[in-house]
Amino acid sequence: MEAEQSHRVLIVDDERSNLAMLNKILSPEYTILIAKSGEDALGRAEEDNPDIILLDIVMAGMDGFETLARLKDSPVTSKIPVIIITGLSEESDEERGFFLGAVDYITKPFKNAIVQARVRTHMQIVHQMRMIERIGLIDPLTDIPNRRSFDNRADMEWRRCTREENPISFLMMDIDNFKTYNDTYGHPQGDVLLKSVAKILASEAKRPADMAARLGGEEFGLLLANTNLEKALTIAEKIRSKVEANQVPTADGKTMTSVTISIGAVSTVPRLGDSMLDFITRADGHLYTAKNTGRNRIFS
Numbered sequence: 004m005e006a007e008q009s010h011r012v013l014i015v016d017d018e019r020s021n022l023a024m025l026n027k028i029l030s031p032e033y034t035i036l037i038a039k040s041g042e043d044a045l046g047r048a049e050e051d052n053p054d055i056i057l058l059d060i061v062m063a064g065m066d067g068f069e070t071l072a073r074l075k076d077s078p079v080t081s082k083i084p085v086i087i088i089t090g091l092s093e094e095s096d097e098e099r100g101f102f103l104g105a106v107d108y109i110t111k112p113f114k115n116a117i118v119q120a121r122v123r124t125h126m127q128i129v130h131q132m133r134m135i136e137r138i139g140l141i142d143p144l145t146d147i148p149n150r151r152s153f154d155n156r157a158d159m160e161w162r163r164c165t166r167e168e169n170p171i172s173f174l175m176m177d178i179d180n181f182k183t184y185n186d187t188y189g190h191p192q193g194d195v196l197l198k199s200v201a202k203i204l205a206s207e208a209k210r211p212a213d214m215a216a217r218l219g220g221e222e223f224g225l226l227l228a229n230t231n232l233e234k235a236l237t238i239a240e241k242i243r244s245k246v247e248a249n250q251v252p253t254a255d256g257k258t259m260t261s262v263t264i265s266i267g268a269v270s271t272v273p274r275l276g277d278s279m280l281d282f283i284t285r286a287d288g289h290l291y292t293a294k295n296t297g298r299n300r301i302f303s
């Protein structure tokens with residue numbers, strides 16, 4: 004399995020015996036990197052870009068929770084899946100770990116087959132995600148679907164709503180004064196902001212048929228199948244207020260920034276022969292009106 008050897012697992016544990024044990028279980032399949040503390044782990048994760056991190060919770064110095072929170076905070080390491088290592092009787096640790104963004108957990112004492120299965124599963128997910136990125140359906144910066152992906156799905160949902168005579172709504176959104184934000188704080192910070200806005204949108208695209216996408220630059224869309232205008236406007240207002248309240252720290256960790264978003268909303272029960280392009284264009288027009296009447300608002 005030569006290819007597998009290039010898949011790297013970073014093991015973080017402050018106990019030598021645990022490191023040795025996990026190394027023994029996983030080294031036949033993966034290249035193993037080791038860190039003996041939380042601080043050490045942050046550095047290694049940034050420099051060596053492992054595919055997966057196994058992270059002990061109870062450690063001297065920076066504990067696993069803080070390490071996890073910091074890994075998730077950094078744009079360089081936030082996407083690396085983290086599996087936490089907990090003691091058998093520490094169920095609340097697992098919950099807190101999931102809350103902080105861990106993907107899974109393993110318990111001590113280690114059972115070889117379980118450790119191998121958990122790591123293998125998440126390694127597979129990592130590779131599937133990369134493949135999806137490669138074939139170009141996910142926006143690599145924000146991790147939500149891109150324009151191409153949106154167009155495919157929108158077309159499908161449009162036809163489905165036409166067939167089933169259901170309403171479909173669409174929110175076209177654009178961050179206000181994004182250029183000024185970029186000019187003031189720099190492009191890397193602009194990227195951090197785009198990610199945080201994408202996260203808010205994704206959190207409002209709750210049902211399987213909902214789709215949040217980055218349509219370009221600072222422009223986003225939210226497609227809501229089986230949703231009437233009233234419901235769509237409720238969601239739009241939630242997004243508007245969440246973005247307004249969203250405080251994004253700059254790199255120095257001290258300055259907090261925020262932006263607003265303008266939204267054009269449309270809704271229809273599509274009939275055979277109606278054009279989806281017209282529908283989207285109408286949303287774009289509404290967005291333009293929202294911008295021209297003061298920004299930080301919804302126009303429908």
Ligand SMILES: [Mg+2]
Binds near residue numbers: 016017060063
């Ligand atoms: Mg420990």
